[in-house]
Amino acid sequence: MFVYVDNAATTAMSKAAIDAMTPAMHELYGNPSSLHQKGREANMALIGARETVAKCLNAEAREIYFTGCGTEADNWAITEGARLGAAAGKKHIISDTIEHHAVLHTLARLEKEGFEVTYLPVHEDGRVRLEELEAALRPDTCLVTIMYANNEIGTIQPIREIGALCRAKGVLFHTDAVQAVGHIPVDVVADNIDMLSLSGHKFHAPKGVGALYCKKSVPIRNFIEGGAQERGRRGGTEALPGILAMAAAMQESCEHLEENMAKVTAMRDRLIAGLGQIPCSRCNGSPDHKVPGIVSFCFEGIEGESLLLRLDLAGICASSGSACTSGSLDPSHVLLALGMPHEIAHGSLRLSLCEYNTMEQMEYILEKVPEVVRTLRQMSPVWTHMLENMEDPYLAVAQ
Ligand SMILES: *Cc1c(COP(=O)(O)O)cnc(C)c1O
Numbered sequence: 001m002f003v004y005v006d007n008a009a010t011t012a013m014s015k016a017a018i019d020a021m022t023p024a025m026h027e028l029y030g031n032p033s034s035l036h037q038k039g040r041e042a043n044m045a046l047i048g049a050r051e052t053v054a055k056c057l058n059a060e061a062r063e064i065y066f067t068g069c070g071t072e073a074d075n076w077a078i079t080e081g082a083r084l085g086a087a088a089g090k091k092h093i094i095s096d097t098i099e100h101h102a103v104l105h106t107l108a109r110l111e112k113e114g115f116e117v118t119y120l121p122v123h124e125d126g127r128v129r130l131e132e133l134e135a136a137l138r139p140d141t142c143l144v145t146i147m148y149a150n151n152e153i154g155t156i157q158p159i160r161e162i163g164a165l166c167r168a169k170g171v172l173f174h175t176d177a178v179q180a181v182g183h184i185p186v187d188v189v190a191d192n193i194d195m196l197s198l199s200g201h202k203f204h205a206p207k208g209v210g211a212l213y214c215k216k217s218v219p220i221r222n223f224i225e226g227g228a229q230e231r232g233r234r235g236g237t238e239a240l241p242g243i244l245a246m247a248a249a250m251q252e253s254c255e256h257l258e259e260n261m262a263k264v265t266a267m268r269d270r271l272i273a274g275l276g277q278i279p280c281s282r283c284n285g286s287p288d289h290k291v292p293g294i295v296s297f298c299f300e301g302i303e304g305e306s307l308l309l310r311l312d313l314a315g316i317c318a319s320s321g322s323a324c325t326s327g328s329l330d331p332s333h334v335l336l337a338l339g340m341p342h343e344i345a346h347g348s349l350r351l352s353l354c355e356y357n358t359m360e361q362m363e364y365i366l367e368k369v370p371e372v373v374r375t376l377r378q379m380s381p382v383w384t385h386m387l388e389n390m391e392d393p394y395l396a397v398a399q
Pocket residue numbers: 008009068069070071072074100102147149150151176178179199200201202208209210
């Protein structure tokens with residue numbers, strides 16, 4: 001059996017996205033800025049796509065800027081939020097420790113440029129606490145950037161409350177919503193969001209296209225100098241095929257949000273119940289506030305990398321954490337931020353689902369993972385050592 005459960009790294013393109021992209025490549029080859037018929041056709045399609053994306057977020061079309069990826073949207077929003085703050089003499093930013101590297105590395109650059117960043121800790125459930133955010137806010141705070149949902153453990157932050165607090169204090173609020181958009185309802189008005197990043201390839205659009213939502217009252221500066229594209233703020237001829245595909249994928253996921261959430265949640269809960277049977281395992285993140293598709297587990301006494309390789313041999317494509325940290329032997333910064341010891345964080349497994357997965361695939365995973373964990377533990381000196389020091393080793397070997 002072949003099972004793809006790495007949807008938080010990237011998703012397969014949907015038929016709707018491919019169907020929207022194909023004519024864009026065959027016929028809609030005009031430059032949307034051209035005044036002739038081919039240009040007008042392309043421009044009409046672009047306008048429609050912007051409206052679709054805006055509608056799914058409850059934004060206005062003029063508040064949507066298409067970008068090359070989610071990373072670009074994060075860079076743009078945070079850099080501009082900081083610059084606007086500095087212009088008003090405010091150089092303090094608040095974020096948290098489990099952000100994606102697109103956010104963390106942008107903040108690190110700003111720190112080098114003289115900004116001060118407070119990284120809120122997350123609690124064991126992976127969530128920041130509102131009281132702690134409130135206490136960290138200062139008169140010189142210009143920007144709060146907190147992700148909507150985490151890409152490794154799926155935890156959803158109290159975004160609406162954070163947004164309300166920032167609004168009350170007059171502080172700009174950006175959220176990296178790459179793992180939320182297309183997966184759970186997101187409403188920039190109800191959630192009090194000033195800037196939001198999203199990425200197409202996390203919800204069945206192609207790679208290389210994303211968007212930044214920026215509230216119309218926020219005077220962000222141009223990110224790429226050049227032509228008049230994206231209201232002059234991001235020059236460069238629009239990547240129409242990808243943009244049209246992303247709008248189609250977004251529309252489809254918005255229309256089927258409830259049913260997809262129900263289907264994916266049922267599969268996820270089956271996985272959590274089954275994997276929880278493995279001795280000395282733990283499910284990471286919040287049990288209540290999480291996106292439907294992401295399951296994160298740690299298994300004591302084994303290496304996540306070895307687990308992945310063996311699952312791959314069994315036809316299961318999974319991840320140990322984020323795609324960016326796989327390949328390095330450092331444990332994930334997210335799991336460490338939850339307070340997990342290094343040796344346990346090493347034995348992590350992330351299974352990220354989408355509506356294309358099936359319950360049969362979940363049963364297959366639940367057959368293979370315990371088998372592989374058992375085999376690896378038998379070969380693991382760490383595990384043998386743990387058994388020797390365990391009060392009731394019977395429970396652990398019985399499996
Ligand atoms: C994937 C991801 C990104 C980066 O998006 P790209 O389009 O791949 O650049 C940013 N933040 C989160 C939370 C992600 O999961």
